[in-house]
Amino acid sequence: MTKKITIGILGGTSYTGIELIRLLACHEKAEICFVSSRSSAGERLSGVFPEIKSLFDTVLISPDESKTKPVDCVFSCLPHAVSAELCMPFINKGVRVIDLSADFRFKNPAVYETWYKHKHPAVHLLPDAVYGLPEHYRKQIAGAKILANPGCYVTSVLLPLIPLFKTMSSRIEWVIADSKSGVSGAGRTLRLDTHFCETNENFSAYSIGHVHRHTPEMEQELSFAAGRPVTLTFSPHLLPVNRGILSTIYIKTSISAQECAGIVSAAYAREPFIRLRDEKDLPNLHMVVFTNYCDIAFTGGDNGHPVIAVAALDNLIKGASGQAVQNMNIMYGFPETTGLLR
Ligand SMILES: NC(=O)c1ccc[n+]([C@@H]2O[C@H](COP(=O)([O-])OP(=O)(O)OC[C@H]3O[C@@H](n4cnc5c(N)ncnc54)[C@H](OP(=O)(O)O)[C@@H]3O)[C@@H](O)[C@H]2O)c1
Structure with missing residues (x-):
């Protein structure tokens, strides 16, 4: 050995x-x-x-x-x-x-x-x-x-988006990432806003728009993938659960959700920890918590509406x-x- x-x-x-x-x-x-x-x-x-x-x-x-x-x-x-x-x-x-x-x-x-x-x-x-x-x-x-x-939020946003920006960056007009994280994402250090009575039975947005520190990290990596400067809107939320992140990502693009799924599925065909899910079986936290998987699905995109990517992972693991x-x-x-x- x-x-x-x-x-x-x-x-x-x-x-x-x-x-x-x-x-x-x-x-x-x-x-x-x-x-x-x-x-x-x-x-x-x-x-x-x-x-x-x-x-x-x-x-x-x-x-x-x-x-x-x-x-x-x-x-x-x-x-x-x-x-x-x-x-x-x-x-x-x-x-x-x-x-x-x-x-x-x-x-x-x-x-x-x-x-x-x-x-x-x-x-x-x-x-x-x-x-x-x-x-x-x-x-x-x-x-x-x-x-x-x-970063944890960053991983959930980059994994569905990087293959799209690598292959069809010119066809993406804008992106809004709307993410929700369990409270362990804020760490174990005591803070008033993560006390049980503040978070339990509650759900709140924080650092929304272009304020959260994970935004420039997402932008750095998407810009490298696209070969041009990329900006996005990122709105994080605090979920009253211990762990897990679910990101709902709106992508204004001229290509369909099926084509996006095809590109991402081909990019990750040999990846051990990425699972592409069907739009009828959208990722949720139970599918990923306590695992190193990131589950991804694409839907929407009809009649000029944005394509929507849904990605879920465990913030403490993947x-x-x-x-x-x-x-x-x-x-x-x-x-x-x-x-x-x-
Ligand atoms: N939580 C998540 O979901 C997550 C996900 C991805 C990345 N991260 C990153 O991973 C790192 C740890 O995050 P966490 O959430 O696990 O942290 P955490 O639970 O808040 O714990 C912070 C740790 O840092 C130590 N510490 C704090 N201030 C220190 C200082 N001045 N000198 C030495 N040690 C100090 C504390 O140790 P003692 O009090 O015992 O000294 C504690 O072990 C952070 O940089 C965070 O951004 C966190």
């Missing part, structure tokens, strides 16, 4: 962190060597997440102590800004880093600094970072030293930790579905 790759996890007390630990603890080719936490350093992971005890446990170490640990690969589940800072010592030692935050997703540092209101600490590293959407960057991912894992493991599998030459089929 080949040696397992050794893994460190920064920010292991996060929602994406515990999901990553669940996936990696069952991964036949990976061994978790450290999990860091600022606020719970010195405590056992099972003290923070009792449900993990029979699967994996360890004493959490501080971010500072983590820098002394030799590992092959580090996953960062930290907030943006903090993430790049804490990843740098590992990157400087040649450790491969998979960053779940937005810090390495932008090719243009000015776009990052405008939208994230933070001066990027490692602009010189941005050209080396690979955007980790496996369905479109598999070759580059295989050689990545710094892997920028895409939208974060599952996609990160998929990227790790590609980076280390493991079968891409290792540890992810369930």
Whole structure:
């Protein structure tokens, strides 16, 4: 049996962190060597997440102590800004880093600094970072030293749209992405607007139009696909469920929903985690939560109306930790579905 790759996890007390630990603890080719936490350093992971005890446990170490640990690969589940800072010592030692935050997703540092209101600490590293959407960057991912894992909403919007922008960009007039996310999308850090009484039996829009930070990331990748600047309207909503994202994407185009489905279905014919669904069987959250799948369907488009794409995924898996493991599998030459089929 080949040696397992050794893994460190920064920010292991996060929602994406515990999901990553669940996936990696069952991964036949990976061994978790450290999990860091600022606020719970010195405590056992099972003290923070009792449900993990029979699967994996360890004493959490501080971010500072983590820098002394030799590992092959580090996953960062930290907030943006903090993430790049804490990843740098590992990157400087040649450790491969998979960053779940937005810090390495932008090719243009000015776009990052405008939208994230933070001066990027490692602009010189941005050209080396690979955007980790496996369905479109598999070759580059295989050689990545710094892997920028895409945003959760972004993944649900890009997967149906990129094949269309790659093949028929001139026939797309405009796009509106109307997305709904479960509350875990906002993270585990306490906030008034994600308290139970604020979200339960409620449904609200926030950061709508051209305001949410995932908008420039969508625009960057759609512009690369189209070979021209692309803008879109993006309106996120908070759903009173724990997990899952459903994006309803309106595409003003001269081609039919059937043709769009044909293009996307051909693009993803060999993709293990994309499932094209029929318009009579539209994707919903139950079809995808706790899995690494993104389900997509196309409908509408009659009598001059927009074509409508519906895409669903689990924000913590295909939208974060599952996609990160998929990227790790590609980076280390493991079968891409290792540890992810369930
Ligand atoms: N939630 C999602 O659906 C989702 C999806 C895709 C990508 N992401 C991205 O993934 C990252 C993690 O998201 P999350 O939602 O899982 O986060 P979260 O649940 O809010 O947890 C944040 C983590 O960061 C640590 N942390 C916070 N401030 C820190 C600081 N100043 N120094 C060191 N550690 C700090 C916390 O650790 P301690 O308090 O223990 O120190 C905690 O483990 C974020 O960048 C997020 O944008 C999230």
